[in-house]
Amino acid sequence: MYLSSLSLFNFRQFSTNNDGSPGVTVYLNPTFNLLVGENDSGKTAIIDGIRYLLGSVSEEYIKFNQEDFYSPSKDNYSDHFYIEGIFTDLSDKEAGAFLEWLSFDEEGKYSLRLILRVEKRKNENGIEYLDRRLLAGEEDFESRLDVEARNLLKVTYLKPLRDASAELKPGFRSRLVHILKAHPTFKNTEQxxxxxxxxxxxxxxxxxxxxxxxxxxxxxxxxxxxxxxxxxxxxxxxxxxxxxxxxxxxxxxxILRKLSLNTEDVNLGLGNLNLLFIATELLLLNNYLSTEEIIGPNITLIEEIEAHLHTQAQIRLIKFLEEELKKEHNNSQF
Structure with a gap:
């Protein structure tokens, strides 16, 4: 299965049209996708839309901000946003895993529709809060997606890097901790x-x-x-x-919060540190590609792939990802 389309309603710079249709719908290739655009054209909104909808393997906490809601004018924000994703090309086992929420496309093939609804509400004391609901199923017949099903959809996310060395340093907010905890060395053992x-x-x-x-x-x-x-x-x-x-x-x-990761070489530039960080993040992906039959879309999001990498390094990284897709049991979507 793969994510075939993503629709954004009142999310970031994408409003909802007067007829209720999404501000933007992006149709995706089942294997490799590259988003190119000027600054503030919506590339990050699309990446974050996928991440908000599906969650990440490393279990990072996602906190919604005021800026996630569409703003038609200064200091004026929408009171809701919706993110909708459509999955197609499901195998029989994948259809079984999502049977309760399954639907069919125009050709009679399996389809899975997910929608994240985030709405501003007030409780009985007048305190505002965000009501977040992840639903699945045909429109008007959605129901909540359970935890087991959600875990099959989580993505591997490589964030935009400004300082890769900081991501690999020890501390309470260490990214390295989340990566290691998702690896079989720690995940599949009694702690x-x-x-x-x-x-x-x-x-x-x-x-x-x-x-x-x-x-x-x-x-x-x-x-x-x-x-x-x-x-x-x-x-x-x-x-x-x-x-x-x-x-x-x-x-x-x-113990893991006290760990740092570096190469044996010293004084590495930002580009080489970024490659080290990307290799570490891809541990999460390789974990899921180690079995012959995988249930789920296995999506990997890489934001700002060019950050601090010279052109040759970018090309080698892209070629590596292309080679990964050629492997026999690889049904990943980048």
Missing amino acids: ENHRLIEVMREANKQIEEYFEDEYIEGHSLINDIENLLSDFYDNLDQSKSKAKFEVSQTDLNS
Whole structure:
């Protein structure tokens, strides 16, 4: 199956026409698509429209902004936007997976219609909120798409890169964490018993023992702290003066947030760092292409493919993607 068309209603710069038809409908090739246009012509709106509708494999959080709603004039915004996608060329297994929401096109072939409705509403206290509903099915007969079905539609998304090195650095908002967590190394194992957690626990234990057992001139650092702390408590509360060094949490998320990724070469330019980031992101795609029969469209979105890459690197990257599409079991859509 593949995404054959995307329609935008009151989304970004695309309004809804007077007859209720979408502001724009884009018809897509089942394998490779390239969007070319001037600045602010709507390329990102199309990419984000697909991403908002389908979600991403790396489970990134999507927060809707005021600017997502069509603005006919300054400080005046629409109170809703809709994004509609049509999937065609479904296999029998794919039709079975989406049976509850399935319809048929004019030729009698399987078709799947998705629509994301985002509307501004107010609760009983007058507080405004966004009502978000992802529905599927024929118009006027839609129903909510369940989680299992949504997971089959998620896309691999390579965001526009301004600073690839920042994306691969450790931290709470690390993109690398989302990529790694979606990889089979971490996704298909019980996190509590993961080998990486055992390694970190042993390392933490050795570091803690160092501060407890390492003596300089008859004193350990932890004992010095406890001796000072004991002066703050009376004799009945001396147990509260006991202290212990702890290095870090040993759950898998905490460990992955401390990782960074770089090549062994130093002082790489932005173009080479972008290629490293793209290779890392494509781990998510290769994860889904590792089986012979894949259910779902397997869409990969690459935004601003030219960012910081010289022409030869752009061509090599595009040729790589073309070669991926030639592989026997590859039903991807780029």
